[in-house]
Amino acid sequence: MAAADPGRVDAWRQRADHAIGSALDTLADSEPRLLASMRHATLLGGKRMRPLLVYATGTAFGVAEDALDPAAAAVELIHAYSLVHDDLPSMDDDALRRGQPTVHVAFDEGTAVLCGDALQSLAFAVLADAPQPPAARVAMLRELAVAAGAGGMCGGQARDLAATGAGILDIAALERLHAMKTGALLRAAVRLGALAADVDAGTAVRLDAFADALGLAFQIRDDLLDVESDSGTLGKTAGKDVAQDKATFPALIGVDASRQRLQSLAATMDEALAPFGERATALAALGRHAITRTY
Amino acid sequence: MAAADPGRVDAWRQRADHAIGSALDTLADSEPRLLASMRHATLLGGKRMRPLLVYATGTAFGVAEDALDPAAAAVELIHAYSLVHDDLPSMDDDALRRGQPTVHVAFDEGTAVLCGDALQSLAFAVLADAPQPPAARVAMLRELAVAAGAGGMCGGQARDLAATGAGILDIAALERLHAMKTGALLRAAVRLGALAADVDAGTAVRLDAFADALGLAFQIRDDLLDVESDSGTLGKTAGKDVAQDKATFPALIGVDASRQRLQSLAATMDEALAPFGERATALAALGRHAITRTY
Structure with missing residues (x-):
C-alpha cells in the first residue's frame, strides 16, 4: 500500500481481521465444517480494501476506529461471500483464490453455497450490533x-x-457492469464510513464521486493485472479473462487506453477529495493504490 | 388453513404477496434473467406460513397489518432464498418445488445461486424500510x-x-437439526411480529415457547407427509427422504410415535397461548394447521 502511513493501514487490516474473527467466534457452536469453511473464506488474507475504505472515510470525518470495526467487518464479509459464490463451478469456476484452494475445492460445493449464505447473514448480524445510533445503523x-x-x-x-x-x-455496458459488480460494494464501504460520521450532503456527494472513480479504477487495474501477471504473483488464476473470452477494458479499448483511463480516474479522485485536505490523506492513498497495485 | 377466520388468512397471504411483488418491482432495472428467477422463486405460491406468523403475532398485540408488511415480506424472502439454494444439485438436488420446476431447472445453476443471494439481500433491504422506530427495526x-x-x-x-x-x-440430534434448519426462521417470524408490537418479556417467552413447538410440529408433519403423500398432492418430490436415507421422525421413532408427538406439541402450543385468550385465535389456528396440514 502506497499510503502516507503504511503502519496505519496495517493496523486497520488487523482491526478488520480481528472483528471478523470475533464475529466467527460467536458461531463456535455451529456445524464444524461450515464454520471451518467460513474461516477459510475470510481469514486467509486478502487486500481488505473495503474495510480500509470504511476506516479511511470514517476517521477522516471524526469517527473513532473501534466504532468502525463492525462496518468494516460487515462489508468484508459481504465481499468474502461473493468470492466464494463467484468461484463456484456454476459461476466463474475458479480453483485458486488468494493463493489457496477455493472453498468448494477445499471443502465441497454444497458447503461453499452454505458458507457464502451464512457469511452474508453474518454481515448483517454484525452491522446490527454496530455502536452507531439506531437511525444511522438502519441507514448503514x-x-x-x-x-x-x-x-x-x-x-x-x-x-x-x-x-x-x-x-x-460495449464499453458503456462494461462500465455499468463493473459499477454494479465491484463498484457498488466499494461505494458502500465509503458510504458506511460516511454514515457513521454523519457527514453533510455535499461531503457525501464528493465521497460518492471519489468512490465511483475508485471502483472503476480498481476494476480496470484488475483487468490489466490479468493480462500482465502470472498466477503466483496474482494469487488467483491469471490469463483467465482472455481464456473465457470475457469482456475486459484491455480487450475492448486496448492496454494503453486502459492505462490512460486509469490516469484520468486518478485525477477525478484527487479533485473529489481536494476540499478535504490533509484529513483525506488515507483515502487518497487508497485511491492511488487502486491504480498502481500489483496484486 | 383451519383458521377461525380463513378470509383473514387469505388477506394476509395477499398482503405478503403484494409486499414481495412491490419489493421486486424496485429492481425493475436489474438483469432480466436474474429478476425473472427471483419472481419465479417467490411469486408462484407457497403456504406463506412465515408471513402469516408475523401478521398473526403482530396483530394479536396491536400492530396494524400494513405496518407488518415489510417484516412479513422479509422473512418470506429469506425462506424463498433458502429453498432455491437447498434445491441445488450440490445440496438436496430437487427438480420440483411447489409443483413447478426449481430455479436451477427453470433457469440455470449460476442464476439460482445469484437468485438466492439477491433474495437474501432484498430481505434485509425491505426490513430496513419497515415503519417501526429505528431501535425496533435494528432489533428486527x-x-x-x-x-x-x-x-x-x-x-x-x-x-x-x-x-x-x-x-x-439420534432423536435429540434430529430435533436440534430441525430447531435450526426450520425452527429458527419460524421463530424469527413470530419474534418479528413481537418486536414490532414491543411486547413485554413474559409475553416474548410464551411466544418463543409457542414458536418452538410449532417449528418442531411443522417438521414432523413434513416428514409424515413425505411418507404419506404422492408428489402431485405435495407439489414436491415425495418419498425423497426415504430414497436419500435421510434421518426423519418416522424413520427414527415410527409413524405412530411421530403422530403422538404432534399431539403433545399441540398441547404445548395451547398452553403457551392460553393467557392471551381471544387475541391469539389466529396464532392458535396456525399452530393447529402445522399439525394437520396435508400439503
Missing part, C-alpha cells in the same frame, strides 16, 4: 443490503454471467 | 440475520447435509 444496514443485491453486486455478477462469451458488451 | 434486522445464519437456518442445513446417508443421528 439499508446501504449494505441494497449494494449487495440485485441492483448492485449480485446484479453485476448476473450481467457478467450473461455477457461472458457473448461478446456483445 | 438482528433477529432475522441471526436466525438465517450459521447459528440458525444455514447451520441446520449444514447439519442436514452432514447427516444425510451417515445414519448417525
Whole structure:
C-alpha cells in the first residue's frame, strides 16, 4: 500500500481481521465444517480494501476506529461471500483464490453455497450490533443490503454471467457492469464510513464521486493485472479473462487506453477529495493504490 | 388453513404477496434473467406460513397489518432464498418445488445461486424500510440475520447435509437439526411480529415457547407427509427422504410415535397461548394447521 502511513493501514487490516474473527467466534457452536469453511473464506488474507475504505472515510470525518470495526467487518464479509459464490463451478469456476484452494475445492460445493449464505447473514448480524445510533445503523444496514443485491453486486455478477462469451458488451455496458459488480460494494464501504460520521450532503456527494472513480479504477487495474501477471504473483488464476473470452477494458479499448483511463480516474479522485485536505490523506492513498497495485 | 377466520388468512397471504411483488418491482432495472428467477422463486405460491406468523403475532398485540408488511415480506424472502439454494444439485438436488420446476431447472445453476443471494439481500433491504422506530427495526434486522445464519437456518442445513446417508443421528440430534434448519426462521417470524408490537418479556417467552413447538410440529408433519403423500398432492418430490436415507421422525421413532408427538406439541402450543385468550385465535389456528396440514 502506497499510503502516507503504511503502519496505519496495517493496523486497520488487523482491526478488520480481528472483528471478523470475533464475529466467527460467536458461531463456535455451529456445524464444524461450515464454520471451518467460513474461516477459510475470510481469514486467509486478502487486500481488505473495503474495510480500509470504511476506516479511511470514517476517521477522516471524526469517527473513532473501534466504532468502525463492525462496518468494516460487515462489508468484508459481504465481499468474502461473493468470492466464494463467484468461484463456484456454476459461476466463474475458479480453483485458486488468494493463493489457496477455493472453498468448494477445499471443502465441497454444497458447503461453499452454505458458507457464502451464512457469511452474508453474518454481515448483517454484525452491522446490527454496530455502536452507531439506531437511525444511522438502519441507514448503514439499508446501504449494505441494497449494494449487495440485485441492483448492485449480485446484479453485476448476473450481467457478467450473461455477457461472458457473448461478446456483445460495449464499453458503456462494461462500465455499468463493473459499477454494479465491484463498484457498488466499494461505494458502500465509503458510504458506511460516511454514515457513521454523519457527514453533510455535499461531503457525501464528493465521497460518492471519489468512490465511483475508485471502483472503476480498481476494476480496470484488475483487468490489466490479468493480462500482465502470472498466477503466483496474482494469487488467483491469471490469463483467465482472455481464456473465457470475457469482456475486459484491455480487450475492448486496448492496454494503453486502459492505462490512460486509469490516469484520468486518478485525477477525478484527487479533485473529489481536494476540499478535504490533509484529513483525506488515507483515502487518497487508497485511491492511488487502486491504480498502481500489483496484486 | 383451519383458521377461525380463513378470509383473514387469505388477506394476509395477499398482503405478503403484494409486499414481495412491490419489493421486486424496485429492481425493475436489474438483469432480466436474474429478476425473472427471483419472481419465479417467490411469486408462484407457497403456504406463506412465515408471513402469516408475523401478521398473526403482530396483530394479536396491536400492530396494524400494513405496518407488518415489510417484516412479513422479509422473512418470506429469506425462506424463498433458502429453498432455491437447498434445491441445488450440490445440496438436496430437487427438480420440483411447489409443483413447478426449481430455479436451477427453470433457469440455470449460476442464476439460482445469484437468485438466492439477491433474495437474501432484498430481505434485509425491505426490513430496513419497515415503519417501526429505528431501535425496533435494528432489533428486527438482528433477529432475522441471526436466525438465517450459521447459528440458525444455514447451520441446520449444514447439519442436514452432514447427516444425510451417515445414519448417525439420534432423536435429540434430529430435533436440534430441525430447531435450526426450520425452527429458527419460524421463530424469527413470530419474534418479528413481537418486536414490532414491543411486547413485554413474559409475553416474548410464551411466544418463543409457542414458536418452538410449532417449528418442531411443522417438521414432523413434513416428514409424515413425505411418507404419506404422492408428489402431485405435495407439489414436491415425495418419498425423497426415504430414497436419500435421510434421518426423519418416522424413520427414527415410527409413524405412530411421530403422530403422538404432534399431539403433545399441540398441547404445548395451547398452553403457551392460553393467557392471551381471544387475541391469539389466529396464532392458535396456525399452530393447529402445522399439525394437520396435508400439503
